[in-house]
Amino acid sequence: MSTFLGMPAHAPRGVGQLRGDEPFPAAARTALANPQLRRNLQHATTTIRGKSGRVIAEVPDWQELRSAGSALKAYTMANLPQLLEQLEEKVTAAGGVVHWAADANEANRIVTELVRATGEQRVIKVKSMATQEIGLNEALEAAGITPVETDLAELIVQLGHDKPSHILVPAIHRNRSEIREIFLREMPGVDPALTDDPPELAGAARRYLRETFLSTRVAVSGANFAIADTGTLAVVESEGNGRMCLTLPDTLITVMGIEKVVPSWPDLEVFLQLLPRASTGERMNPYTSMWTGVTPGDGPQNFHLVLLDNGRTAVLADEVGRQALHCIRCSACLNVCPVYERTGGHAYGSVYPGPIGAVLSPQLTGVEDNASLPYASSLCGACFDACPVKIDIPSILVHLRNQAPHPRSEKAAMAAAAYTMDRPRLYERAQRAVRFSKLLGKRGRGLPPPLNGWAASRDLPDPPAESFRDWWRGR
Amino acid sequence: MRIALFATCLADTMFPAAAKATVQLLERLGHEVVFPEAQTCCGQMHINTGYQQEALPLVRRYVRTFEPCDVVVAPSGSCVGSIRHQHATVARQAGDEGLASRAEAVAGRTYELSELLVDVLKVEDVGAYYPHRVTYHPTCHSLRVLRVGDRPLRLLRQVRGLDLVELPAAEQCCGFGGTFAVKNADTSTAMLADKMRHVLDTGADVCTAGDASCLMHIGGGLSRLRTGVRTVHLAEILASTEAPS
Numbered sequence: 001m002s003t004f005l006g007m008p009a010h011a012p013r014g015v016g017q018l019r020g021d022e023p024f025p026a027a028a029r030t031a032l033a034n035p036q037l038r039r040n041l042q043h044a045t046t047t048i049r050g051k052s053g054r055v056i057a058e059v060p061d062w063q064e065l066r067s068a069g070s071a072l073k074a075y076t077m078a079n080l081p082q083l084l085e086q087l088e089e090k091v092t093a094a095g096g097v098v099h100w101a102a103d104a105n106e107a108n109r110i111v112t113e114l115v116r117a118t119g120e121q122r123v124i125k126v127k128s129m130a131t132q133e134i135g136l137n138e139a140l141e142a143a144g145i146t147p148v149e150t151d152l153a154e155l156i157v158q159l160g161h162d163k164p165s166h167i168l169v170p171a172i173h174r175n176r177s178e179i180r181e182i183f184l185r186e187m188p189g190v191d192p193a194l195t196d197d198p199p200e201l202a203g204a205a206r207r208y209l210r211e212t213f214l215s216t217r218v219a220v221s222g223a224n225f226a227i228a229d230t231g232t233l234a235v236v237e238s239e240g241n242g243r244m245c246l247t248l249p250d251t252l253i254t255v256m257g258i259e260k261v262v263p264s265w266p267d268l269e270v271f272l273q274l275l276p277r278a279s280t281g282e283r284m285n286p287y288t289s290m291w292t293g294v295t296p297g298d299g300p301q302n303f304h305l306v307l308l309d310n311g312r313t314a315v316l317a318d319e320v321g322r323q324a325l326h327c328i329r330c331s332a333c334l335n336v337c338p339v340y341e342r343t344g345g346h347a348y349g350s351v352y353p354g355p356i357g358a359v360l361s362p363q364l365t366g367v368e369d370n371a372s373l374p375y376a377s378s379l380c381g382a383c384f385d386a387c388p389v390k391i392d393i394p395s396i397l398v399h400l401r402n403q404a405p406h407p408r409s410e411k412a413a414m415a416a417a418a419y420t421m422d423r424p425r426l427y428e429r430a431q432r433a434v435r436f437s438k439l440l441g442k443r444g445r446g447l448p449p450p451l452n453g454w455a456a457s458r459d460l461p462d463p464p465a466e467s468f469r470d471w472w473r474g475r
Numbered sequence: 476m477r478i479a480l481f482a483t484c485l486a487d488t489m490f491p492a493a494a495k496a497t498v499q500l501l502e503r504l505g506h507e508v509v510f511p512e513a514q515t516c517c518g519q520m521h522i523n524t525g526y527q528q529e530a531l532p533l534v535r536r537y538v539r540t541f542e543p544c545d546v547v548v549a550p551s552g553s554c555v556g557s558i559r560h561q562h563a564t565v566a567r568q569a570g571d572e573g574l575a576s577r578a579e580a581v582a583g584r585t586y587e588l589s590e591l592l593v594d595v596l597k598v599e600d601v602g603a604y605y606p607h608r609v610t611y612h613p614t615c616h617s618l619r620v621l622r623v624g625d626r627p628l629r630l631l632r633q634v635r636g637l638d639l640v641e642l643p644a645a646e647q648c649c650g651f652g653g654t655f656a657v658k659n660a661d662t663s664t665a666m667l668a669d670k671m672r673h674v675l676d677t678g679a680d681v682c683t684a685g686d687a688s689c690l691m692h693i694g695g696g697l698s699r700l701r702t703g704v705r706t707v708h709l710a711e712i713l714a715s716t717e718a719p720s
Contacts, residue, residue, distance in 0.1 A: 025659050028659065028662045032661050032662065339659075339666075342662055343662055377655065378655045380615035380648035380652070381619035382646075398523055398525070398561070402525045402568075404525055406525060411526075414526045417520075418518075418529035418532065422515070422532040424513055424514075427515045443699075450658065453656070453658070454656060456664070457695075457699060458664075458696050459698040460695065461489060461695070463489065464490070464491050467487055468486060468495060469512065471491055472498075
């Protein structure tokens, strides 16, 4: 016998970063007017697209790998409860402690208490989407604990009192002269003669971070994968900062979305081929760190794993939308998206921007809290083609649009249009009426809102003298 | 062959030249074209804007209208894309499994123009003459939903007098996206600006595509800026001959 516990909850309001301050079209309008942002994004996404395309072309079985990745994720989602319990059992047996967090508030509370229990005032952080999603840094700061981001781009964002704008390259909206200014203003002990030469900027960050790595005893990370049948966690990264955080401190706290679990060790063979090529355009990421619980005399002696739901179970309940949980956070869809390339990530208002954000954020929060995001796409389909685990993002967008609250006037117009289209004689009368559309002003300039958005940059064609069907009948 | 034309509501109402050209082209190639008058709209706009329930009667209408036909052609990649990839889903979501399987069957006999010509009628040289410098925009749904590939280009290469020039960054969306063009007018315009820049860079005097909707968008921008570059549907180019029409 089973007990119905009610529908799973969405990510709570008032905590974390899944909801924007304004709808996408308004936020996009601001971003589009920023020439520096436009140039940075265009340059960065074009570069990554090229690099990724070249290394993917080297893999003869790329399509088969994508299918394998997709199938593994589908299997995982279908067996999530068992796999998570297996993971918990294995991590516990290896000396780790597993915590279950239903939402952002609970996860923040667990992590804050764990840090407090160590007596430390500062934590070092490995770049993690999950902790950004729940607003962990803000929660730690509120408790008097200083989180230090150690991924270079994440550090730039943190020092700049900014928000990440890309899943993989959170400071993609910044160029080197802006980074220099941020470092000069915010980085403790920075050399005032710092130039905007990239190696010099990296050197400044390295000096600051080394000092921090060596003097901090608690680290917080996310996870790219968790292997259920061994209890092993995996973090892949490019800078080595992750390796420092995962090995030097006494205590390691990992916050992981429940969808990151994979059934068994050999599954990594698929994902570790897909992820670097699709994300950074590398054949293999420079650092892959794996750990299983606690190893005496080697690495952190206290390991805590926080399993985060925060709306994921609600996503899982949607037959079409659940594919969004297959995401391995490579950001290939951002890099190929013509919308993202022009608006950047901040316009999406969530830590998950771009096409995947447009399907994931509204599902985590409930679509009414992110109602403009499913529409932040021209449905061009480039994301679906680029996704290494074949998430059909356009279909999910259309599915979510069907669930989104619709403006009353639009609803009325759509109903009227459908009514007309289903009655050929009425439809013909409407066709004839189009001929009088000229009365609304030349080339559509007198169109009422929201149709005036069309005429802001595009002429409407002059209506034809006769419709096709009139011509057909008359010939 | 007896071919049923699905003109699409947009071409029927605003761009009859594209639908007329489809008729003239197919008749010139020796086929019989029929136009079932019960047809209106495929429902793509409703489906893609989040109005599946409203689209359901339109899906039913399309299926009922074209069910008796052996082969259906539409001069639109996105309408055929919707028919092939969305109609059955809409029916299924509404719990109408019977309609879903009928929709699948009709969709299987519905072709975009370049698919019909190259795959079904097995013709690439349609005997057209079009003495202009032309660039081809692939349109996202022809490219990524239908996967028409280079079929339109193969047809264009055989057109006499036509100087085909490659469009840079051709596979990037023009920014139309149906109601996206209105709901996200600013982003849509930013995408259009780049598409127009690429079209102008080719030095072409005509930009063509297999979808009147994308052409309405690109053409609307080119017209607003008085570029002097026109948009012409692929069907119109393929229907052109040396003989005065």
